[in-house]
Amino acid sequence: MKKVILGAVAASLLVLSFGISRDSHAKPAASEPANSSDKYQIKIDNFSFAPATLTVPAGATVTWVNQDDIPHTVISTDGKEIKSPVLDTDEHFAHAFARPGIYAYYCSVHPKMTGKIVVQERTPSRPR
Amino acid sequence: MPRQKEELILENHNRDGVDRRGFLKCMAWAGTGALCVVKGGILRSYSLSDPSALAAGASNGELAFVQISDSHMGFNKPANPDVVATLQAAVDKINAAPVEPAFLLHTGDISHLSKPAEFDTVDQVLRSAKAKQVFFVPGEHDVLEDNGQQYLDRYGKSAKGSGWYSFDQKGVHFIALVNVLNLKAGGLGSLGPEQLDWLQDDVKGLAASTPIVVFAHIPLWTVYPEWGWGTDDSAQALAYLRRFGSVTVLNGHIHQTMRKVEGNITFHTAMSTAFPQPQPGTAPSPGPMKVPADQLRSLLGVTSVDYVPGRHTLAVVDSSLD
Ligand SMILES: [Cu+2]
Numbered sequence: 191m192k193k194v195i196l197g198a199v200a201a202s203l204l205v206l207s208f209g210i211s212r213d214s215h216a217k218p219a220a221s222e223p224a225n226s227s228d229k230y231q232i233k234i235d236n237f238s239f240a241p242a243t244l245t246v247p248a249g250a251t252v253t254w255v256n257q258d259d260i261p262h263t264v265i266s267t268d269g270k271e272i273k274s275p276v277l278d279t280d281e282h283f284a285h286a287f288a289r290p291g292i293y294a295y296y297c298s299v300h301p302k303m304t305g306k307i308v309v310q311e312r313t314p315s316r317p318r
Numbered sequence: 319m320p321r322q323k324e325e326l327i328l329e330n331h332n333r334d335g336v337d338r339r340g341f342l343k344c345m346a347w348a349g350t351g352a353l354c355v356v357k358g359g360i361l362r363s364y365s366l367s368d369p370s371a372l373a374a375g376a377s378n379g380e381l382a383f384v385q386i387s388d389s390h391m392g393f394n395k396p397a398n399p400d401v402v403a404t405l406q407a408a409v410d411k412i413n414a415a416p417v418e419p420a421f422l423l424h425t426g427d428i429s430h431l432s433k434p435a436e437f438d439t440v441d442q443v444l445r446s447a448k449a450k451q452v453f454f455v456p457g458e459h460d461v462l463e464d465n466g467q468q469y470l471d472r473y474g475k476s477a478k479g480s481g482w483y484s485f486d487q488k489g490v491h492f493i494a495l496v497n498v499l500n501l502k503a504g505g506l507g508s509l510g511p512e513q514l515d516w517l518q519d520d521v522k523g524l525a526a527s528t529p530i531v532v533f534a535h536i537p538l539w540t541v542y543p544e545w546g547w548g549t550d551d552s553a554q555a556l557a558y559l560r561r562f563g564s565v566t567v568l569n570g571h572i573h574q575t576m577r578k579v580e581g582n583i584t585f586h587t588a589m590s591t592a593f594p595q596p597q598p599g600t601a602p603s604p605g606p607m608k609v610p611a612d613q614l615r616s617l618l619g620v621t622s623v624d625y626v627p628g629r630h631t632l633a634v635v636d637s638s639l640d
Contacts, residue, residue, distance in 0.1 A: 258605055259605050276431065278431060302543075
């Protein structure tokens, strides 16, 4: 049940914030169809980030969704790029990565939980 | 519930299901410091449903106090939809005990989401305790978002640093430590250099015969690092305490009782008043453990501690809520 209701909010926020390096955080809303944001979605479940490493193109927005009964956070290990509020059950957080790089992050509440976003240069022209 | 038979005997929470031998063996431990059972280097304690057994120890005691932990006020998921009722049941149980504790210790995760209303509710329930004094340490759930400022404003006005302090009661030196802030990626609980320096200084002038009680949220011994159940720099803290003849370490965080003895140091974790968590490694994660409603209160509880002058070890006894 809780897995279905998240995409919609993420979608609307993604539209607004696409291309802008901005974070969004929202409570779950009523059910609407799933959307393209699932492309770069990280599930927080059983005290872990899945996938633990995600590779995205520069400019992509990544959304974290907390499916645990326990609150978690998403915070850059170096304290810079990513800083989510506390995400309770079913809440999500989105962050747009403007620049290429490797962004290590963790849950500041449960620091054993770690993950990594690899942001790659956008290829100027698509191969064929 | 998947519990092994050996532990079923020692941890039987049902009033009518207590194995006599296991029960007596554990009572002997509670009074004298003898051990219950060793499993993987960890001494497991048991839950006691009979308040009259509590009284037997406490009435001789010079100092009796009760530890409560992990009330997680605000949690409302299926594992326990009414954490107010179970906290109240814990207070009622403490109030019904024949010996009134001198004070309560709350070893953190007072709230679930650090919301003011959650702390307010806990304060309100605790006002119904006969024991009027409550000493707190924060859990990681109490310091969300604001690095613990709200916690300090409420509970730590006279504390040092992020909330650590010490006090003396009837010759026992109590030390409250904070290990839930400034956690490093990939790491465990953390005390930090400032607090460790303070601890070293705090115990410097004490005679080695002074009984020490240390309380903190996350265990100060490594219970299960895979789930973050330990404190990275606890060894340094324990190094400052090893010269003392009796050190009792009381923790919460893991929502189940566990015990370990290391020289003069006895480690003990308390049950939650809100929801149980699985035994290490028996589930995909340490998340709340859902049990049938009629079993919930047998897995929640409080911990009574007695200090009798002249006795080497403090008696630590767990009681479930049912
Ligand atoms: Cu977490």
